[in-house]
Every structure is written in C-alpha cells, then in structure tokens.
Amino acid sequence: MGAIRKRVIIADDEAHIRRVFRDVIERENLEVVAEAADGEEAVEFYRRDKPDVLFMDINMPHKTGEEGLKEILAEFPEARVVMLTMVADTDTVRRCVEAGAAGYILKSLSVNELRDCVREVMGVAGSS
Amino acid sequence: MTAMREDAVGATVEPATGGSRSSESTWPGTGLAEALLDAAPIPLLVIDADDTVRFANRVARLDGGRGTVGPRFGDVLGCEVAGQGCGTTPTCAVCGAWKAVRLARGGDATAEECRLRTRGGDSISYRVTATPVDVAGERWLVCGFLDVSVACRHRILEHAVFHDVMNLASGVRGLSELRATTPVEQRGDLDTLIESGASALTNMIQDQRTVVLAERGGLELSLKELDARALLESVRSEFDGHELCRQRRLVIAGDAVSGRFISDKTVLSLVLRHLVRNAMEAAPRGTVVTLGCGPDGRAMVFRVHNPGVMSDVVRLQLFHRGFSTRGEGRGIGTYAVKLLTERFLRGKVDVVSEEPHGTVFSVRVPHAAPSGPRGE
Numbered sequence: 001m002g003a004i005r006k007r008v009i010i011a012d013d014e015a016h017i018r019r020v021f022r023d024v025i026e027r028e029n030l031e032v033v034a035e036a037a038d039g040e041e042a043v044e045f046y047r048r049d050k051p052d053v054l055f056m057d058i059n060m061p062h063k064t065g066e067e068g069l070k071e072i073l074a075e076f077p078e079a080r081v082v083m084l085t086m087v088a089d090t091d092t093v094r095r096c097v098e099a100g101a102a103g104y105i106l107k108s109l110s111v112n113e114l115r116d117c118v119r120e121v122m123g124v125a126g127s128s
Numbered sequence: 129m130t131a132m133r134e135d136a137v138g139a140t141v142e143p144a145t146g147g148s149r150s151s152e153s154t155w156p157g158t159g160l161a162e163a164l165l166d167a168a169p170i171p172l173l174v175i176d177a178d179d180t181v182r183f184a185n186r187v188a189r190l191d192g193g194r195g196t197v198g199p200r201f202g203d204v205l206g207c208e209v210a211g212q213g214c215g216t217t218p219t220c221a222v223c224g225a226w227k228a229v230r231l232a233r234g235g236d237a238t239a240e241e242c243r244l245r246t247r248g249g250d251s252i253s254y255r256v257t258a259t260p261v262d263v264a265g266e267r268w269l270v271c272g273f274l275d276v277s278v279a280c281r282h283r284i285l286e287h288a289v290f291h292d293v294m295n296l297a298s299g300v301r302g303l304s305e306l307r308a309t310t311p312v313e314q315r316g317d318l319d320t321l322i323e324s325g326a327s328a329l330t331n332m333i334q335d336q337r338t339v340v341l342a343e344r345g346g347l348e349l350s351l352k353e354l355d356a357r358a359l360l361e362s363v364r365s366e367f368d369g370h371e372l373c374r375q376r377r378l379v380i381a382g383d384a385v386s387g388r389f390i391s392d393k394t395v396l397s398l399v400l401r402h403l404v405r406n407a408m409e410a411a412p413r414g415t416v417v418t419l420g421c422g423p424d425g426r427a428m429v430f431r432v433h434n435p436g437v438m439s440d441v442v443r444l445q446l447f448h449r450g451f452s453t454r455g456e457g458r459g460i461g462t463y464a465v466k467l468l469t470e471r472f473l474r475g476k477v478d479v480v481s482e483e484p485h486g487t488v489f490s491v492r493v494p495h496a497a498p499s500g501p502r503g504e
Binding site: 013014015016017019020023024037038040041059061062086087107108110111112114 | 290291296298300302305306325374409
C-alpha cells in the first residue's frame with residue numbers, strides 16, 4: 001500500500017508565486033489540495049480541507065495573511081501555517097510568528113532554496 | 129525646509145469659525161523663547177487652550193508680521209476644509225494634526241502623520257509634533273509641521289518596487305528555474321505564465337513611472353481621438369482570467385453609451401485600471417463590478433461601481449497620497465487617479481458611497497484635448 005501523501009494548501013494573491021510553490025511542492029510528492037488567492041479563501045479552504053500545512057502569503061486582499069492566521073488558529077489550534085513574505089524583518093512577520101505561525105519563507109529564494117524550506121517544513125528527507 | 133503655502137497665510141487671515149475662543153489668551157513668550165522658535169527650520173505654531181494660533185515662527189510667517197495669530201492651524205496650512213471650520217468637519221475627525229493635538233492635551237509630546245490637501249489642490253504629508261509647554265501659568269501647545277511628502281513618496285515607491293515588483297519578479301524567476309528542469313513537452317503553460325508575468329512586470333513599472341513623472345510635472349500626454357466604450361472594453365479585457373475575478377464578475381453595463389472624445393489613452397486606461405482593481409478588491413464575494421460610460425454635455429464620463437460601501441474613515445482620506453486600506457505605504461492608487469485625471473487630463477474624479485447603492489467612482493474627462501497640466 002502506498003504512503004498517504006501529505007496535503008498542502010497554498011494561499012497567495014500572485015498566481016505566478018502559487019505556481020512556483022505548487023511545482024516545488026508536487027515535486028516533493030506532496031499533494032496540493034487547494035490554492036487560495038486571498039485571505040478569505042485561505043480560511044474557507046482550510047476549514048474545508050484541513051491540510052497538513054498551509055503556506056500563506058502575508059499581504060493579500062480581502063483578508064490579510066495575519067488575519068487569516070489568527071482566525072484559523074482560533075478554530076484549529078493545532079494548525080501548521082507557514083507565512084510567505086518578501087521581507088523578513090517586518091513587524092508583521094514577527095507578529096505572525098508570535099501569534100503561532102510555524103515559521104516563514106522568503107518568496108525571493110531560489111527554487112532549490114524553496115525546496116529545502118518545504119522539505120524542512122514537511123519533514124521529508126528528499127524527493128522520492 | 130518648507131514655508132507655508134502662499135494661499136494659506138496672509139496679513140489679514142480671519143479667525144476660523146466654530147468653537148470657543150479665549151480672547152484673553154496672549155502668547156507671553158518673548159525674547160529668547162521667540163528667538164528659539166524663529167530659529168527652527170520648520171513651521172512652528174503655538175496654540176492656546178482653545179486651539180487658536182497665538183504665535184507663528186519665522187518660517188510659518190510669509191509676510192514677516194503676526195498675521196497668522198487668530199485662526200486655527202488648518203487655516204494657516206491652507207487646508208481645503210479649513211474654511212468650513214478647522215476642527216469641526218468630518219474630515220477633521222481623521223486628521224493626524226488634530227489627533228496629535230488631542231493626545232498632547234493629555235500632557236505628553238506626540239507625533240502623528242497628517243495628509244493634507246490644500247485649497248490649491250496640493251497633497252502634502254506632514255509629520256506633526258505637538259508639545260505641551262507651560263508658560264506664565266498657562267498651558268500651550270507648540271506644534272511643528274515637518275513636510276515629509278518626499279519621504280512619503282519614496283516610501284510608497286519603495287513598497288511598489290521592493291514588494292510588488294519583486295513579488296512578481298520572484299515568481300517569474302522561479303518559473304524560469306522550474307522550466308529548466310521541466311520536460312519540453314510540459315513547458316507550454318510555464319512559457320505562457322512566464323510571458324504574462326514579464327508583461328505584467330513591464331506594465332507595473334511603466335505605471336509607476338507615469339505616476340512619478342506626473343508628480344514631478346514632467347508627464348507629456350499623447351492625445352488622440354478615442355471611443356469611450358472601446359476604451360472601457362479594453363480595460364475590462366485586461367482582467368480576463370485575473371485573480372481578482374475568481375470570486376467576482378467584471379461587466380460593462382448594458383446602457384454604456386459610446387462616444388468619441390480626445391484624450392491620452394495610456395493615462396486614462398491607467399486611471400480606469402486602478403479604479404477597477406480597487407473596486408474588485410473592495411467588492412464582496414459573489415458580486416459584480418460594473419463599468420459604464422456615456423457623454424454628459426461637453427464631457428465623457430466613466431463609472432466604476434461595486435456593491436460594497438466604504439466607511440467614512442476611508443472615504444474622507446481616499447485621495448490622499450500615502451493612504452491605503454491595503455497597508456502601510458501602499459496608497460498610490462486613488463491619489464494617482466486624482467492627480468492624473470484632474471491635473472493632466474483636465475477632468476474630475478468623484479466618489480459616492482452609500483447604502484444600499486454601493487460605491488461609484490466617476491471619472492469625467494472633457495471632450496476636447498487638455499492643453500497642459502493644470503496648476504503648474
């Protein structure tokens with residue numbers, strides 16, 4: 001019997017960023033169950049799909065990543081949410097981590113660096 | 129260093145209406161106190177317990193006299209709503225300068241940012257400090273007005289470049305890296321995304337450049353005859369497949385009327401695109417953003433409607449540079465819309481936002497060609 005793939009949701013208002021993360025994640029034999037384009041969708045899709053990890057952009061329309069993070073953690077305290085950001089040294093990133101985000105990833109990283117971050121987050125040893 | 133605007137002060141500025149006045153309050157500071165205030169490189173105003181200006185330093189005084197004594201600071205700064213009574217209008221409730229003054233009345237020096245529009249149409253960002261001082265047994269506030277418009281502009285531009293452009297550029301770069309390890313027969317949609325991303329990047333940078341040129345007064349228009357409905361359709365089609373259309377629809381009203389007029393297609397398209405983007409981001413999920421156009425006398429009017437209603441706090445600060453409902457430093461959208469439309473296209477931008485009708489932005493441009501920037 002094959003191993004059950006870990007399930008992921010990607011939330012970012014930039015389609016190109018979502019595609020990069022989708023490809024990197026799927027190449028690690030992980031399953032992208034949904035893509036959200038704003039904070040409202042991110043919360044809605046999390047409730048519906050309850051993924052193993054949510055990768056969520058901080059800066060999104062309709063509901064920010066910070067707002068979405070707090071809403072998800074209030075309802076699902078065990079949720080693993082990794083924030084996506086262009087800049088690491090902001091008050092927003094710090095607040096998200098203090099609020100319970102599992103960490104953050106810089107979107108400006110190379111594909112190889114993103115792959116390493118995803119592996120670390122998902123606890124995978126390498127592509128299978 | 130910035131002196132007060134020429135239309136803001138004069139030898140015979142009338143006291144503002146509204147509110148009580150302590151007609152007996154006279155700023156007692158003389159000699160050293162006034163010399164120190166006069167030596168400051170920024171405008172300083174001393175206000176009494178009734179918020180009346182009782183002393184203006186050298187930089188604040190354009191005519192060298194004490195003509196600025198008596199009004200409120202909005203009158204001295206030339207604020208566009210001061211004529212209705214500085215401190216008494218709904219706009220004053222969200223004014224950074226008034227916030228600094230109210231907080232300083234509690235006893236501690238404060239600093240707030242104030243985005244002000246003058247009667248002449250200039251948009252100025254001030255860092256306002258309010259410091260309580262006790263002189264001759266009376267409490268005064270020394271208010272400083274540091275013009276930070278340039279810094280504000282840079283902050284917005286930095287955000288646009290360092291965040292928005294980098295965000296998209298990172299995506300394009302990532303897709304290019306992935307393409308290199310993707311089998312040739314599977315590269316089709318990657319190529320499409322890379323091309324669309326590069327195109328969007330170019331447009332984003334060009335839009336920012338247009339706004340920067342406009343702010344410097346160096347924007348040159350390229351005028352030609354346009355068709356209103358065709359222009360609207362062109363803007364609408366830019367949003368085909370756009371992220372913002374995932375949960376909302378963008379349509380052209382059935383009663384949109386075409387018509388010929390002369391204007392700059394690039395600038396007007398930029399204006400309409402910004403309004404559409406804002407409308408799509410403000411519209412509740414599952415709703416429709418509607419575009420309309422039609423002649424109105426000697427003008428062509430474009431309308432962007434969304435069912436959402438903005439709060440008074442948002443509406444009162446809407447066209448100020450630096451204000452945004454999307455986060456610190458992001459706010460070039462509606463400010464640029466007003467700048468480009470009114471100063472360069474010689475048009476007018478208005479907004480109405482109320483229940484149950486929603487929000488409508490109207491852009492009115494003259495039929496005839498604009499002859500150059502207004503007010504330059």
